[in-house]
Amino acid sequence: xxxxxxxxxxxxxxxxxxxxxxxxxGTVGNAKCGDIMRIYLDIDENSVIQDIKFKTFGCGAAVATxxxxxxxxxxxxxxxxxxxxxxxxxxxxxxxxxxxxxCSLLAEEAIHAALWDYATKNNLVIEGLKKxxxxxxxxxEELVY
Amino acid sequence: MENKIYLDNAATTKVRPExxxxxxxxxxxQYGNPSSVYEFASQxxxxxxxxxxxxxxxxxxxxPDIYFTSGGTEADNWxxxxxxxxxxxxxxxxxxxxxxxxxxxxxxxxxxxxxYEVTYIDVNExxxxxxxxxxNEIRPTTILITIMFANNEIGTIQPIKEIGQIAKxxxxxxxxxxxxxxxxxxxxxxxxxxxxxxxxxxxxxGPKGIGFLYIRKGIxxxxxxxxxxxxxxxxxxxxxxxxxxxxxxxxxxxxxTIKERTEKELELRNILMKRVLSEVPFTRLNGDKNRRLxxxxxxSFQFIEGESLLIMLDMKNICASSGSACTSGALDPxxxxxxxxxxxxxxxxxxxxxxxxxxxxxxxxxxxxxIKEIVQKLRDxxxxxxxxxxxxxxx
Numbered sequence: 190x191x192x193x194x195x196x197x198x199x200x201x202x203x204x205x206x207x208x209x210x211x212x213x214x215g216t217v218g219n220a221k222c223g224d225i226m227r228i229y230l231d232i233d234e235n236s237v238i239q240d241i242k243f244k245t246f247g248c249g250a251a252v253a254t255x256x257x258x259x260x261x262x263x264x265x266x267x268x269x270x271x272x273x274x275x276x277x278x279x280x281x282x283x284x285x286x287x288x289x290x291x292c293s294l295l296a297e298e299a300i301h302a303a304l305w306d307y308a309t310k311n312n313l314v315i316e317g318l319k320k321x322x323x324x325x326x327x328x329x330e331e332l333v334y
Numbered sequence: 335m336e337n338k339i340y341l342d343n344a345a346t347t348k349v350r351p352e353x354x355x356x357x358x359x360x361x362x363x364q365y366g367n368p369s370s371v372y373e374f375a376s377q378x379x380x381x382x383x384x385x386x387x388x389x390x391x392x393x394x395x396x397x398p399d400i401y402f403t404s405g406g407t408e409a410d411n412w413x414x415x416x417x418x419x420x421x422x423x424x425x426x427x428x429x430x431x432x433x434x435x436x437x438x439x440x441x442x443x444x445x446x447x448x449x450y451e452v453t454y455i456d457v458n459e460x461x462x463x464x465x466x467x468x469x470n471e472i473r474p475t476t477i478l479i480t481i482m483f484a485n486n487e488i489g490t491i492q493p494i495k496e497i498g499q500i501a502k503x504x505x506x507x508x509x510x511x512x513x514x515x516x517x518x519x520x521x522x523x524x525x526x527x528x529x530x531x532x533x534x535x536x537x538x539x540g541p542k543g544i545g546f547l548y549i550r551k552g553i554x555x556x557x558x559x560x561x562x563x564x565x566x567x568x569x570x571x572x573x574x575x576x577x578x579x580x581x582x583x584x585x586x587x588x589x590x591t592i593k594e595r596t597e598k599e600l601e602l603r604n605i606l607m608k609r610v611l612s613e614v615p616f617t618r619l620n621g622d623k624n625r626r627l628x629x630x631x632x633x634s635f636q637f638i639e640g641e642s643l644l645i646m647l648d649m650k651n652i653c654a655s656s657g658s659a660c661t662s663g664a665l666d667p668x669x670x671x672x673x674x675x676x677x678x679x680x681x682x683x684x685x686x687x688x689x690x691x692x693x694x695x696x697x698x699x700x701x702x703x704x705i706k707e708i709v710q711k712l713r714d715x716x717x718x719x720x721x722x723x724x725x726x727x728x729x
Binding site: 191196199200202205207216220221222223224225226227244245246247248249251252 | 646649658678715716718
């Protein structure tokens with residue numbers, strides 16, 4: 190079902206983790222639909238993304254696109270990072286099955302949400318960056334195990 | 335483990351070698367068409383007749399009431415659509431449950447679009463249908479109750495005898511999809527008041543593409559597949575002789591071994607269940623702990639998504655399935671898991687393991703070890719788990 194690159198990024202995801210005091214953090218998706226992605230950014234004074242970490246709840250495609258997106262963004266400037274689209278992530282992964290294309294949108298959205306958080310914290314206006322959709326469900330029902 | 339560990343027997347099963355052996359002569363030696371007149375072909379006719387007899391016996395049915403089909407799905411479609419049409423003078427109302435197989439649900443939806451009314455009975459949190467609701471929903475126009483014998487995802491066994499009695503008392507026909515239960519549980523259609531029953535061979539170590547519909551004598555029914563006079567003019571098409579022979583062989587073996595198989599399955603299943611529930615935190619068992627098929631387990635692992643889990647199990651050579659939306663390409667997770675009241679995110683993290691008597695304790699223990707490792711790996715990657723742990727630390 191998945192390309193070799195997808196399988197590689199799924200089984201050995203790059204940049205998984207959390208970050209203390211990130212420059213920006215964004216969480217998108219919702220648990221109801223089965224995928225949530227969180228991106229942490231460490232951005233230096235020259236607007237270069239020095240480090241990036243992610244956490245994803247989701248299918249193989251969601252994990253692989255998160256991982257690939259972090260690789261594409263790391264070391265880039267904020268403006269360069271903004272240009273990374275779901276299409277570029279997908280191409281870098283040698284494609285995704287058609288039913289999984291929506292998973293790749295999440296990675297782009299998560300990066301944008303983290304950049305928005307960075308911009309808000311620093312009172313910056315980043316050209317071309319829109320406020321992210323906030324459809325992350327805060328724990329709706331708690332199930333007792 | 336180098337060899338594959340197959341824990342998806344509710345999806346399909348490995349055909350028994352004895353079954354294959356039984357089938358082979360009917361491809362190249364006794365290939366005659368049972369409808370032909372010459373002596374050579376009549377051997378096929380006799381063989382099919384004997385197979386029908388054996389299958390009828392397995393559910394205490396009469397031989398002419400067994401109609402071979404292409405499988406469980408066709409049998410479900412036939413039972414529901416043909417009954418709806420044959421009894422439309424009596425009424426247009428059908429009762430089913432919310433967690434039927436799609437072969438039943440989508441057929442009911444098809445009839446709804448054609449003016450029939452369908453009531454979908456609720457399922458309780460343990461995966462058993464609500465009998466009181468069933469009784470209350472029966473109307474003068476109700477023509478059919480169709481409720482599955484045992485659920486395909488969570489394995490829960492339904493109160494079939496009670497449903498049969500309710501149907502009989504109210505003069506309503508009762509069809510049951512017994513695809514998962516047949517030859518795994520004892521079924522006596524007369525004792526249980528079952529009017530129609532669907533079954534499939536490939537769930538019981540028989541070939542794919544063959545099943546049957548039992549239709550009790552006296553029930554109005556029409557031909558569903560039009561053509562020749564096969565299956566007492568009710569199901570046209572040249573009999574799939576090799577598959578029918580294989581089906582009967584598989585049934586024969588399964589019925590003769592039902593007790594030992596069940597015991598072995600329960601032994602393995604209980605090891606699997608106990609270890610997973612005690613060794614993997616934030617895990618629940620979906621469906622009643624006791625009223626379920628001996629080979630079925632269905633877990634939900636909180637904070638993770640099922641497809642990821644399946645792919646990682648596959649990398650360890652373990653075959654399983656999940657009710658996650660991502661495994662089907664749909665947006666919603668399994669309707670079965672939602673019907674028992676699971677929140678979406680818990681349903682997404684489900685894992686179905688369905689074993690058979692050929693699995694070994696070694697395989698089961700390896701599987702648990704792998705599940706533990708993989709679930710932890712996925713949780714370490716999950717923002718939901720991160721939030722949960724942070725919240726706990728604040729407390």
